[in-house]
Amino acid sequence: MTPRQLHRLGATAMALVLSVTAVHAEDIAEYMDFFEPLPYLPPIPAANSLTPEKVELGKMLFFEPRISGSGVISCATCHNPALGWSDRIPTAVGHDGQVGNRNTPTVLNSGFLGSQFWDGREPDLEGQALGPIEAEIEMNMDLEAAIRRLKEFDIYHEHFAAAFPGDEDPIRAENIADAIASFERTLNTPNSPLDRFLAGDVQAMSESQVEGMKLFVDAGCVACHNGPALTDSGFHRFELPGSTDEGRFIVTGDEADMFAFRTPTLRNVAVTYPYFNNGSVADLRDAVQLMGQQMLGQDFADEELDNLVAFMHALTGEMPDLVIPALP
């Protein structure tokens, strides 16, 4: 599906949802139908089978700072497991303290996204994985140099051979990407209050959270924030006050994509602040209000905001178990 098609689908879905909700969504079961529990695993690409060996290797690489120019920055620096697998600062800080212009997205549940980066410039996690290693303002390491560095360690030879059996030269860029992507596909957050509610546990969400869920449907938020990760993976124009980032337009050159960004997941939104492409909004309540104004032309009342924010907290799942790898 092309981005344009996705965009059109988003618009169609919103129209559909608004008409449906106005008529039918009267009892809680019908509201629940708008949501999907988080599956244990996201879609796995046919070309990158998810094996324990790849996951283990990918975890090592994810925490490996020596594939950065400085030797101290790893994927986990900005995608910090202590901080919701993000960094909780407005925009990323990388090599030599350089500050990027976009907020670090969480890795959690990222395998459920239809594309990667705020502007969707990569289709999948395999495509995403190597970019930050080479980016001058992030890890600033030539990929060939990173590969030479890894080859210095016997244990990486062993792990790459185990993860990519039959590959005569397994320590190479494509395999690094496949391994990191495989690890990332295991970083999912099941059993949020919403998931338990959808499974039938009516006590899993508070009254305010249930009201927020209903309003989330009735107001139309669910038009874009749907599916297991609460994103349509579509691109929507969003004029964030103070932001000059042209977003998806930079990728496509299509005027229709000006200021458009991929709908972010709402899973764990309460623990992945600050918000929006430049991280300029720190408060979840402010972010919800701004979304209502910008995308739905609606000012939520105080009680509505209370309920929507309560519902956002119902989207925080269980953090992945993590044993920090012992690197060579």
Add this chain to the structure above:
Amino acid sequence: MTPRQLHRLGATAMALVLSVTAVHAEDIAEYMDFFEPLPYLPPIPAANSLTPEKVELGKMLFFEPRISGSGVISCATCHNPALGWSDRIPTAVGHDGQVGNRNTPTVLNSGFLGSQFWDGREPDLEGQALGPIEAEIEMNMDLEAAIRRLKEFDIYHEHFAAAFPGDEDPIRAENIADAIASFERTLNTPNSPLDRFLAGDVQAMSESQVEGMKLFVDAGCVACHNGPALTDSGFHRFELPGSTDEGRFIVTGDEADMFAFRTPTLRNVAVTYPYFNNGSVADLRDAVQLMGQQMLGQDFADEELDNLVAFMHALTGEMPDLVIPALP
């Protein structure tokens, strides 16, 4: 005990050990008497009771990057649990990519050291903890600003109140230091092959490791590398090729301390490379040979080096269990 006294004691101990070993250490039990198993906990100062609440808070603070000027550097950046709680680069890289002039010591078993930093300029972990937060080339954060930052989070108010009950203003510098020090005192690595060997498990060390242990005593290494952490915590002059670091002299101004550094722990030495105050020696075998030449006036033969290095590997203990804290 003053540093001078420590230094004298070290010299006395070396003379004593050399005479004792020449005469008595003939069977394995006598060699074993030169070593101590690692206790479960290091000494706890009377003024900083080790409570679970302090340890938990200290863990949060240890992983907290928002008490750095950039917002992305925490204690765990250089004391990285994936890298033996050190960084495995020659000298530390901190704020804005600035490179320090000393190798990052591991936090593992650091509570067993008689002083902190390479030059022993702080007597204990409480004294050490705040230095890197404020150091311009490390975390580069004014301590008052760090405290203001922590006070923004309700959960830190709760954790400081729980860790320091009765303290009316618990989020303050002294308590930050006490909490971090408390967490660090739990980062010990028991059950190394040497510890199991000392406990009676004669199969816990290989034949080569046992030979290495004997040579470690006979050659005199144990004169300075003794006690539970295999350090006398004394200061010894060491002329590292290429290093101009004046070491302990910078602290005391005493000519006798010129180029002297505190004996590093040898626990986990195999996983805490590179070696020496400037991290200029990456290979453990080279480090052992250099020590023999510099401190003992002795060139070890190949087989002796094999055995000593094997014994060094017997000092790698079990890494602490770690659940990454969920920060606010």
